[in-house]
Amino acid sequence: MTALMVRMLTSPSVPMPMQTPDLEDEVSLARYPFLPQAVPWIAQLASANGIDLDVLLDGGALELSRRRGRMRLIDTVDSDEGVEAAAMGDIHTENGRVLEAFSYYYARLVICASEDERLISRWAQAEAARAERLLAVDLDNLPVVAETYISQIRLKENGLWQIGLKDFIEICPSISGARWRLPNCDVKDGWVTLHEERTYSSSSKLARLLRERIKRTIQSGAIVKMADINTDLAMRLAEPVGMVVGLVAARQSDAIEISSAGKEDWPPCMRGVIGQLADAVNVNHYGRVFLGAISRTVGLPRENCVDFFRAAPDFSESVTTYQVGHLYDHEYTPSGCSKLKLNHNCPVLKGDDSLCDQIWMDHPLKYVRAKQRRRKQQAVNEEVVESNSAPDD
Ligand code: SF4
Incomplete structure (x- = not known):
């Protein structure tokens, strides 16, 4: 079941971009620690601060990270909105970034140790819901995150986002609501335009689509990591x-x-x-x-x-x-x-x-x-x- 699920979640039919765009801003990486661009940054942060597994699990220096990690997990179970969007520390400082980044890693470790795929899915959903809320208003980072997870995406001069038909068709079945059904969409030359609605902006719609891809990558990554949990x-x-x-x-x-x-x-x-x-x-x-x-x-x-x-x-x-x-x-x-x-x-x-x-x-x-x-x-x-x-x- 697990191997099958991993294959499904990483299926090559998902039109993910072949190349990951650059993102080096540390504040953004701390805000979105699940991004693939965050992996080398967190590794470098760990080495610079002498953080290893023992420190992450028991070290006094990461007590606050573990506390925030537990809060991420409590939100996973308790909150319909997903994980709390606000960081616990100030991510404009190095300490705040360490706190936030390692709280995500700690929460992921705990979830993987549960060895429960339903719980992993629930956690991925809660982290992705947090990302959606942040990205809907984070217009500086929305383009780079979109290019990380969607193979065809562009912003028109009129401020509307357009997504490639293949990506749209692959993502939308998991989203409910008539606006996400293809016959109700504006499709032209292989692109779907995400129009503004009175209470639903084009950016918010893109963030909603991103939530699905982010959830699946967080989930598949955690399922793979589950194999590393020894006794x-x-x-x-x-x-x-x-x-x-x-x-x-x-x-x-x-x-x-x-x-x-x-x-x-x-x-x-x-x-x-x-x-x-x-x-x-x-x-x-x-x-x-x-x-x-x-x-x-x-x-x-x-x-x-x-x-x-x-x-x-x-x-x-x-x-x-x-x-x-x-x-x-x-x-x-x-x-x-x-x-x-x-x-x-x-x-x-x-x-x-x-x-x-x-x-x-x-x-x-x-x-x-x-x-x-x-x-x-x-x-x-x-x-x-x-x-x-x-x-x-
Ligand atoms: S019975 Fe075993 S698990 Fe329970 S308190 Fe004693 S040592 Fe701990």
């Missing part, structure tokens, strides 16, 4: 991935990755609290909050979470429903291992569970991700063994 990276990114997945799970019932974690993926600390409650043990406050938060993150309906508490000595249907509802509504993220250990909510001792013994294990969501990856790998191995042992025709 170590997946574990290091488990917490932000869990944050996004938890958000999605809270907004829709169809589950993805972590939110589809089955019982067999639950960490011992989660099982431990559930078991204690079932045995009518009075679990402490931290354990209860943790159970509510992790239940939400793994996609359990809130009623199921309330059920965990039924045998508790102080159970009250209305109070527990209210408290669980509060945890779900405010999207609490589960505590890490150190806090759980400190509050006596980690039941394992050395040797009890090999995953919990790993030096990188510092969060129960990492446990969930590791279990999922192991299961996936096991399924692949079994498939290989089966196909190798199948008799030849």
